[in-house]
Amino acid sequence: MDLKSPFSSIFEAFLEREPIFKNKEALRHSYTPSELPHREAELKQLVSIIAPALKGVTPSNVLIYGKSGTGKTIVSRYVFELLKEAVAKKNYLCEVQTIYLNCEVTDTKYRILATLAKEFGENVPFTGWPTDKVYNAFRDAVDKKRQCIIILLDEIDRLVGKGGDNIIYNLTRMNAELKEARVSIVGISNDLKFTSYLDSRVQSSLGKEEIVFSPYNAKQLEDILKQRAEVAFKPGVLDDVVIPLCAALAAREHGDARRALDLLRVSGEVAERENAERIKEEHVRRADEKIEADNTVEAVRTLPAQSKILLYSIILLEERGEKTITTGEVYDTYKRLSKNLSLDVLTQRRVSDLLSELDILGILNSSVVSKGRYGRTKEIKLEVPAAGMKHVLEEDPRLKVLSAFRLPQMQLTNASTER
DNA sequence: TGTCCACTGGAAGGGAGGGCTT
């Protein structure tokens, strides 16, 4: 290849460009900074609850509440790290072990017990054993020696209603069965009302101590961003307005520090892609839009096939100019599309659940309305741009043929459902 | 005032799919 071609310098130019970032990792959620601004009080509170473990006294169970991005996880993990360091330094009376579990990932009784048991060297399969057996394996493994186990259950509210409340009960009652070891639970929940769904015995045992993380305000978010920006960016690349703007935009969303960090990082990426030397207000604005759009596209792309068809049905109805879209209409259209694709047709009951899931994802908005004599139904509105989403859906090879599908024209009378 | 529509949403349970033990 002729290296004098006009493209030959493209890579060099790319490499020579002064990057904006010094260490982008500092803006990731997983990064643990050396200090946690505006969370000193919560940190001390948690330390004071857990510290007795070092003296061989079983710490009370703790529940930590707060919305997403208020620093619950990072503070807890930070405290766990401090605890580990303390244990490593001195020979304390009691051995202390900490375990972190995210209940969004590990969301069933079986999986939690299996993960815990594995943590203690037990060989438990992904599935197959009766849950009691896994529990026994875990309990016996823990009880082999005198030690204090502190289990951090992140997003503990995810366990409720999936049979997982049972596991919380088991874990909180476990000490009664242990001879040598002691177990304490630290639960982290986004949902303030979460305990009300629990058995009252579990409620009192789990909520012995409670710590509430209030949302950050814009000023506090600014401090956090400043601290991270110092590590993440080269000096002088940030316009003065950038950090306050990121903070303000994130504060609008219940003071979510994660959102603020994402915003700052994506702003940097947008600027970098444009070969800009500094990050300016416009980059932040564009980053904000990009994050929003990316989130929904990703959510839609990863939907199961049936939900995609359902969403496609709603888009078609909206394109046809329906002012109000009801469950019945969606189900009708969905049936046609599914038959068109020779896929199984789910029942209306199931479809109703899928619609609720789409609602929770923020892809659509449904509200139950009563039309008097004409029954009760959900009124459904799309929360995403129809045309753009149609495109995303048609990317799915299974749905591709639907681009040729045409809905019959709107009828003047409310035709009853056909079979 | 009662009726009745078009659903909603809870409960129970079936069965496929994964994986174990004996």
Next chain:
DNA sequence: AAGCCCTCCCTTCCAGTGGACA
């Protein structure tokens, strides 16, 4: 291979309901 167990997705059944209409 047979007999279990767990999870996920789904169906079936059904009581409940807000409000327009007769």
